[in-house]
Amino acid sequence: MMKRGLQALALFWMHSALALGAGSLECPAAPGAGKYTAWRAAAAQALARRGDAHSLATAAALCFVASGSKVRADPAAAKAAVDLAARASELDPESPSIGWLRLQLCAGSAGCDIREAATTLRWVDADNGAVWLPTLAGAQRDKDPAEIDRMLSDMAEGSRFDFYLNPTVVLLFDALKRASGDLPPHYLPSDLARLSEAMLVAGEEIVQPLGGVMNACRDPVSAERRESCIQLARIMQKADTVAAQMAGLHIEKHIAPADGKEARAVAERRRVLEWRVASANRDTGPVLPWLKSAMARERIAEMRAAPREEDVDIAILRQRKLPLDPPEERP
Numbered sequence: 305m306m307k308r309g310l311q312a313l314a315l316f317w318m319h320s321a322l323a324l325g326a327g328s329l330e331c332p333a334a335p336g337a338g339k340y341t342a343w344r345a346a347a348a349q350a351l352a353r354r355g356d357a358h359s360l361a362t363a364a365a366l367c368f369v370a371s372g373s374k375v376r377a378d379p380a381a382a383k384a385a386v387d388l389a390a391r392a393s394e395l396d397p398e399s400p401s402i403g404w405l406r407l408q409l410c411a412g413s414a415g416c417d418i419r420e421a422a423t424t425l426r427w428v429d430a431d432n433g434a435v436w437l438p439t440l441a442g443a444q445r446d447k448d449p450a451e452i453d454r455m456l457s458d459m460a461e462g463s464r465f466d467f468y469l470n471p472t473v474v475l476l477f478d479a480l481k482r483a484s485g486d487l488p489p490h491y492l493p494s495d496l497a498r499l500s501e502a503m504l505v506a507g508e509e510i511v512q513p514l515g516g517v518m519n520a521c522r523d524p525v526s527a528e529r530r531e532s533c534i535q536l537a538r539i540m541q542k543a544d545t546v547a548a549q550m551a552g553l554h555i556e557k558h559i560a561p562a563d564g565k566e567a568r569a570v571a572e573r574r575r576v577l578e579w580r581v582a583s584a585n586r587d588t589g590p591v592l593p594w595l596k597s598a599m600a601r602e603r604i605a606e607m608r609a610a611p612r613e614e615d616v617d618i619a620i621l622r623q624r625k626l627p628l629d630p631p632e633e634r635p
């Protein structure tokens with residue numbers, strides 16, 4: 305099995321000659337970017353100087369987004385962000401959210417070899433099928449059907465499919481708040497601004513595109529791939545992000561018989577999920593400015609307590625005394 309010996313490999317990689325301390329702390333903003341992007345880059349450098357794992361991970365996330373689209377074309381543009389994430393992972397090697405951030409920054413950077421980050425994360429969180437996504441993408445680029453089948457099989461062996469969205473947003477929010485005195489004065493003036501920035505940056509960087517796995521499972525070419533895809537789809541339906549849940553429902557819908565009970569159950573589950581997301585995020589009208597940060601702190605508290613997006617939406621609906629399920633559909 306591909307998973308065999310991952311712990312030994314991860315330990316090898318973690319103690320290999322990366323020379324993590326030798327990377328530059330300079331975080332270049334994208335050329336021609338506005339002042340907000342420049343503030344992000346300056347904030348990344350301030351956080352990097354603090355030196356703890358969470359500050360370094362936050363610096364990496366900010367630096368990557370501040371570098372803009374250049375990171376996918378210019379290896380030098382992403383080097384600072386990837387190095388910072390690697391340092392954070394070295395300081396806190398048991399953190400799956402930092403490990404996932406590191407893997408995603410590397411996967412999104414030109415010329416970055418994902419093998420070390422992927423191997424380390426598989427050791428830290430071997431039950432998470434999502435950690436195979438970047439490797440699956442490589443197999444698809446190489447047009448290797450046998451390798452794609454192996455990736456899908458390994459992904460289906462997991463018990464979870466997580467992008468660590470809520471823990472990462474909380475990590476970024478906390479690090480930004482702790483370092484507020486060191487950041488550019490107008491960059492993040494409130495808890496609402498910090499939450500908005502954390503959610504934006506995390507959403508851009510750690511929620512992996514799912515088109516690859518959906519394409520691989522759209523028309524399974526063998527009974528083995530069909531079984532892997534069904535199993536994986538059902539794991540994804542319990543994922544920590546709504547995007548992955550929707551993708552899992554989409555996969556099963558296209559594989560299950562159109563007139564069977566499985567298809568009807570999938571349609572109903574999707575209807576309920578869409579209802580919860582829409583209802584929890586519906587604008588409830590004008591909010592007094594001084595209450596907006598209080599609401600942001602309430603949301604962070606829910607994200608701190610629940611690892612899944614849907615669980616946060618359920619908590620919000622309960623707070624507002626709104627129904628968790630949509631009204632029954634009438635024929």
